[in-house]
Amino acid sequence: MPLAFPLALITSITFGVLAWLLPAPKVLAVMIGIAAIVTVIRKPLWGLLLFAVIATFLPYTTVNVGIRTTVSEALIMLVWASVMAQHLFGQMHRAPKLLHTERMVVAFMLFTALPFVVGQIVIDAAGNGPVNWVRWLFNLSTLFLVPRLLDTQEKREQLVIGLLLGTLFLLLLAIPVYLKDSTPATLTDILGKLGYGSIDQLSEGLAGLSSRMASGWTHPNITGGAMALLVPLAACFGLTRKGWPRALGIAVTLLGMFGLLLTGSRGALVSLVLVLMWLARKRLPYTGRALMVGLVGAALLLMFYPPLQDRVLDLFSSNDASTSVRFDEYSNFPRAMAMYPLGIGFKVDPPVPGTTLWGISNLYLNYIYKVGVIGLVMFLLVVRSWWRASGPTTKTLVLTHDNAIWLGTLVGLLAALVSGLFDHYFSFTMVLVALFWLLLGLNLHEAQRLRAAPATTSVPVGSRL
Known part of the structure; x- marks a missing residue:
């Protein structure tokens, strides 16, 4: 099953709910963030490359993902989520032997x-x-x-x-x-x-x-x-x-x-x-x-x-x-x-x-x-x-x-x-x-x-x- 379809469905529902509950500027900011997350989920390599830049430039810039953590570590978690999603939908080759x-x-x-x-x-x-x-x-x-x-x-x-x-x-x-x-x-x-x-x-x-x-x-x-x-x-x-x-x-x-x-x-x-x-x-x-x-x-x-x-x-x-x-x-x-x-x-x-x-x-x-x-x-x-x-x-x-x-x-x-x-x-x-x-x-x-x-x-x- 292609990964794009469930991602598009989830994004559409999220956008509709946010447009109903929040002002337009906040909806725009949230959607930009969601678009970036969706991009990383679809392209985990891009997430790792972004980690390489952020972790060496602003390693301790923080973000709240339920707990306060660095953007660098949040990217690592997101990349792993993407890798697992790619495996789940058959979009990634099997990892080589350790x-x-x-x-x-x-x-x-x-x-x-x-x-x-x-x-x-x-x-x-x-x-x-x-x-x-x-x-x-x-x-x-x-x-x-x-x-x-x-x-x-x-x-x-x-x-x-x-x-x-x-x-x-x-x-x-x-x-x-x-x-x-x-x-x-x-x-x-x-x-x-x-x-x-x-x-x-x-x-x-x-x-x-x-x-x-x-x-x-x-x-x-x-x-x-x-x-x-x-x-x-x-x-x-x-x-x-x-x-x-x-x-x-x-x-x-x-x-x-x-x-x-x-x-x-x-x-x-x-x-x-x-x-x-x-x-x-x-x-x-x-x-x-x-x-x-x-x-x-x-x-x-x-x-x-x-x-x-x-x-x-x-x-x-x-x-x-x-x-x-x-x-x-x-x-x-x-x-x-x-x-x-x-x-x-x-x-x-x-x-x-x-x-x-x-x-x-x-x-x-x-x-x-x-x-x-x-x-x-x-x-x-x-x-x-x-x-x-x-x-x-x-x-x-x-x-x-x-x-x-x-x-x-x-x-x-x-x-x-x-x-x-x-x-x-x-x-x-x-x-x-x-x-x-x-x-x-x-x-x-x-x-x-x-x-x-x-x-x-x-x-x-x-x-x-």
């Missing part, structure tokens, strides 16, 4: 039901655990949208362009506003007009970070993490394409690196440098030059940009507040493990209210805090499975038009995992983790494609898919 890594992720998601239940029982604090858990699961589910919706090279390139366009919009908004005012106040006012909630709390939280650039990702460290994840993809894509896609990739690369320096996110910057050093060891062409150009650019910015000078000097200062807090978090972390051996679940984020515990600025320890040691082990098993499936198996690497998406996502994911030693944002931060798992799925299936066509690829990839 890869080993994908099966591991399913097991990980199922396991988190245990710390979720435990947290609901043992944590005596206000919080909506069921909603937070379901939202996090939907964020992880972007991994499984890749084989269902991005089954051709053309569609994967469209997704990459969507990610880069959103990132470009974010940088074109954040950088000029910061350079003009050197304060997050102007940006938070703009974000409030663009649908961000809790603007007063956001302004208060960023008040002490006026020397660092914020963005649509709100906190400078989250912005830095997003750049570490996406800039390598932009660089690989831009260097291997022609025309406006090349210009887009190079623009995002240059603006992304400049924005990363303005955020003062030392963890993201160090992670990118370490991954670039690994690429240089793999003899990837131009990596050494990129490191030299980056170091010269950073040195010039350091000479003429006092806020960056302060961030670097803090590294060698005994009064560096962020470093001191991290050491305190590590020293107090064993108490949190002893009090919550199965994790605190999803009702609240660390630290637990009403206790003397601290939070933790480490991706891997944050998994222990939230879902216990077993949860961390399962996550590490997922990472191990992904690396075996997608990691390079040769001593040298060559960047080509054919493997650019694979290599760009691989480097971005490695940078994100290394940055996890300094920050926790890629563990349970909504929307950012959706992008992480989306890129991991993209990388897995690009690796599978390259491995299936060894005659056309310059880089043999993982041995187990």
Whole structure:
């Protein structure tokens, strides 16, 4: 049965009821929204591409769908509704068999039901655990949208362009506003007009970070993490394409690196440098030059940009507040493990209210805090499975038009995992983790494609898919 007929029938009835109950301007606004939803239901790929743009440009713009959530997460839910409707009406091909890594992720998601239940029982604090858990699961589910919706090279390139366009919009908004005012106040006012909630709390939280650039990702460290994840993809894509896609990739690369320096996110910057050093060891062409150009650019910015000078000097200062807090978090972390051996679940984020515990600025320890040691082990098993499936198996690497998406996502994911030693944002931060798992799925299936066509690829990839 064609999907268009029931959608047209439902839309007609809805329009009639609304025209009867509401004024004309509200009816028009509602119908525009309904038309967009119907379009996504009919074309789920368009919904995923729209997610790629929104999630990288305005990740925390909110919408009320019975509960207050981000537009990015609402799009993920809508895309899944579309996928199920397409399957129901026979409009979509059957999903391919799950890869080993994908099966591991399913097991990980199922396991988190245990710390979720435990947290609901043992944590005596206000919080909506069921909603937070379901939202996090939907964020992880972007991994499984890749084989269902991005089954051709053309569609994967469209997704990459969507990610880069959103990132470009974010940088074109954040950088000029910061350079003009050197304060997050102007940006938070703009974000409030663009649908961000809790603007007063956001302004208060960023008040002490006026020397660092914020963005649509709100906190400078989250912005830095997003750049570490996406800039390598932009660089690989831009260097291997022609025309406006090349210009887009190079623009995002240059603006992304400049924005990363303005955020003062030392963890993201160090992670990118370490991954670039690994690429240089793999003899990837131009990596050494990129490191030299980056170091010269950073040195010039350091000479003429006092806020960056302060961030670097803090590294060698005994009064560096962020470093001191991290050491305190590590020293107090064993108490949190002893009090919550199965994790605190999803009702609240660390630290637990009403206790003397601290939070933790480490991706891997944050998994222990939230879902216990077993949860961390399962996550590490997922990472191990992904690396075996997608990691390079040769001593040298060559960047080509054919493997650019694979290599760009691989480097971005490695940078994100290394940055996890300094920050926790890629563990349970909504929307950012959706992008992480989306890129991991993209990388897995690009690796599978390259491995299936060894005659056309310059880089043999993982041995187990």
